[in-house]
Amino acid sequence: MKSNLLLLLTAVIWGFAFVAQRAGMEYIGPFTFNTARFTLGSLSLVPLLLINKRRKFERVGFLPLNNKNLLLGGLAAGTTLFLGATFQQSGLVYTEAGKAGFITGFYIILVPILGLFIGQKTSMLTWLGAVVAVIGLFFLGSNETLEVNLGDILVFIGAFFWAIQILVIGFYSIKTDAFQLAFLQFVVCAVLSTVTALIWENIIISNILLAYLPILYAGLFSVGIAFTIQVVAQRDAHPANAAIIMSLEAVFAVLGGWLILNESIPLRGFIGCFLMLVGMILSQLYLLKRN
DSSP states (O other): OHHHHHHHHHHHHHHHHHHHHHHHTTTSOHHHHHHHHHHHHHHHTHHHHHHHHHHHHHHTOOOOTTOHHHHHHHHHHHHHHHHHHHHHHHHTTTSOHHHHHHHHTTHHHHHHHHGGGGTOOOOHHHHHHHHHHHHHHHHHHBOTTOOBOHHHHHHHHHHHHHHHHHHHHHHHTTTSOHHHHHHHHHHHHHHHHHHHHHHHSOOOHHHHHHTHHHHHIIIIIIIIIHHHHHHHHTTTSOHHHHHHHHTTHHHHHHHHHHHHSOOOOOHHHHHHHHHHHHHHHHHHTHHHHHO
16 A cells, blocks of 8 residues: 555656646756756755665675666666657647646557567557557547647657667666666766757756746656655555556646646547546556466
């Protein structure tokens, strides 16, 4: 119960982060926002790294930063994280926070599907869930004239990179220290975001200061605190329960968009949300049989 409640808290934080990301676009560009967000997120993990370093050193010694798996994993995860965050943040310029939350949640289905390419097995429930979710995505992303929003497309592309990032983390996390890997991926993402912001955007400090609240929430709470809660909670949580609870992130994105940004979703949008949520849950039910 404790683990499930912690995972629910994580889903709430990540869901409302879409509101912060959407609000931040009123003042600064997507690359600048991600620069500030992941820089802050990286710094928020420093205390945990120091504590973890002391504990590991007392037991088996601390993994050095020149560890090959750590460097390769941090670079690969950070690059895919940058791509996922870039497409998602750029998409939020054109679409609502609630829709972006549900479309991003599609990565839950993409992870086991993409896992097929690296030899991971999946089940018929995953394929059934994918079909239901795709139908829901169509209802959610299209209007009465069947036109798809540019922002929805960008967020959907971002979902592919989120899925790849999760697979990369899953591959390297068993070979190196999880907290160091998380920290390094955030640093890589922050550096790449900074470079692209310097090239494509005008970085104005006064505008960054105007967006301090969205940046603080997206960086400190969404990146730093929520990640830590997830790591702690998943040690004891049932995998199927964890996956299903985390899929509620999309629901809280819609709720946050409605409560804070006054966003409204038409009936076809709610039908799409419902179908996507059903698809996400169906795609994870195979874990109940496996465990």
